[in-house]
Amino acid sequence: MTTESPMVRLTGVSKRFTKGKETISIFDHLDLAIPGGDFIAVMGPSGSGKTTLLNLLGGIDRADGGEIAVADRRIDGLSEGELATWRAANIGFIFQFYNLMPMLTAAQNVELPLLLTRLRSKERASRVQTALSVVGLADRVKHRPREMSGGQQQRVAIARAIVSDPNLLLCDEPTGDLDRHSADEILSILQLLNGELGKTIVMVTHDPAAANYAKRILHLDKGRFVERELAA
């Protein structure tokens, strides 16, 4: 580990949910630092707070206490609008169920985040093309989600996540709905994005084989991390 400031830093973060009269504490003064260029797999039992962690990192949910900084920028004090702008520029999300727009083609789905930029349509088109090439779908631009396999849809989702060139990718069980072969393809792409393009990746997974693609595995249990270095 170097001493330079990490890509992600959680300091004393607390998160609670209230269900009716009951309040459950997910994190209580949690600390975490993820250096830039890391590829982390987060594992842990269902309900341990893995998705909640990603939501906090991506600024789509708020902590009840503590500080969250991404690339040296504090995000815990940002307004909803500021968070939206910040997410558009800094975060790429990849979900278990792809979450593509059914009425849009692959290229249009990938273009969505670029609608938030000032790029001209020509420039947008070339970025979309590049992103789709990275995930190996340059020949599927006109296909709609329902005309593609799960693996292909997830590759489109990855292209959408990287098209505006964010530094941090947050993946919530990206292979949870895929067969082994498609899962390996997706994981290889993530590895490539991490290795070749230097993207910092935090990936939640249940699957030990998927976790092995990462550089480190964090086990989340009862609101605490237990780190295990990978035996390569």
Added chain:
Amino acid sequence: MNDFDLVRKNLFRRKLRAVLMIVSILIAFMIFGVLAGFYRAFTAGEDRAAADRMITVNKINFTQPLPIAYYNRVRAVEGVRQVTFANWFGGYYQDPKNFLMSLAVEPTTYFDVYRSEFDVPPDQLQAFIRDRGSALIGESLARKWGWKIGDRVPVASNIFSQKSGGHTWDLTIAGIVKGKADHIDTNFLLFQYAYFDETRSFGKDTIGWMILQTTSPENNDRVAKTIDAMFANSTAETSTDTEKAFGKAFAAQFGNIALIVLLVVGAAFVTILMIVGNTMALSIRERTREIGVLKTLGFSGPRILGLVLGESILLALLGGLPGLAIAALIAMALRASLANVAPAFALSPVIALEGVALMIALGLITGIIPAVNAMRLKIATALGRG
């Protein structure tokens, strides 16, 4: 791709549903356009009524006759500048379907009272006054049948008959009357009362109504009171009112119909509002997850609000604009046949603008609740737990 493409694709993701909504909105605005056109036609008279013109009719109602002797007595009332009178003829040309707006009038005074509305070349007016069996026709009537000065036209009545038998009067066209402004209807035929009265088989020495012009609108009230007092307790009591008020009373008959129609249209609109509003709410709720994804990508709450409102407004316009266009076509098609009853029947620019405003309002009202919900939606909730 831009936000508008997104709005458009969202709207048409369920084609049948979108088309059904568009068609129902289309029908609502078609009805709106036609009825608004009618309403305008019936109320148009009010605006152009001259302030110093009054109408004296039988107090029972305006279809009951007045004795012709009243004419000279009204002439003598102080504050009256000019008086003329007319009698409804109930005319048609060749076939009762070809209704002819025709009146028997007092030829020397009629165009004096209506001088701000109509233009008659002086020589043609003189010819009309001179020839008892002649008629003046309005420009648009002349155009409709292709009649020219000198033509002999058989005008039949569905009320009156000749002493000599038959329902037809042969009249020679002495001149053509022009309106002084576009909206003035010239779809009429006027002929001499004296000739009419002499030849008809019943109703002799009675007239339909008198039109008088006061020396100034300030005298209207006094003149009306004097005239009506003069004939009080006679066999034919009178009611004198300004042309404006008379037009209103006349329009009020249609006004009741207009009210019913308004209620029907209102009910249709409210129904459509609820259907479209509910369908919008449903289709936005179906997309909760996608809205969460858009927000994750960095679409702001206000932008999402705009996308949803854009969709409901686009829907209203896609139904409403063709609806208004069809209404305009209907108005054009009916204009000729309704020229007698509702000469100003048309889809005016004002109605079109009101229609567009109504569409935008419809779009906003049906879209606002789902739009605000979508704007406020929490991403974590929208994405569920996965």
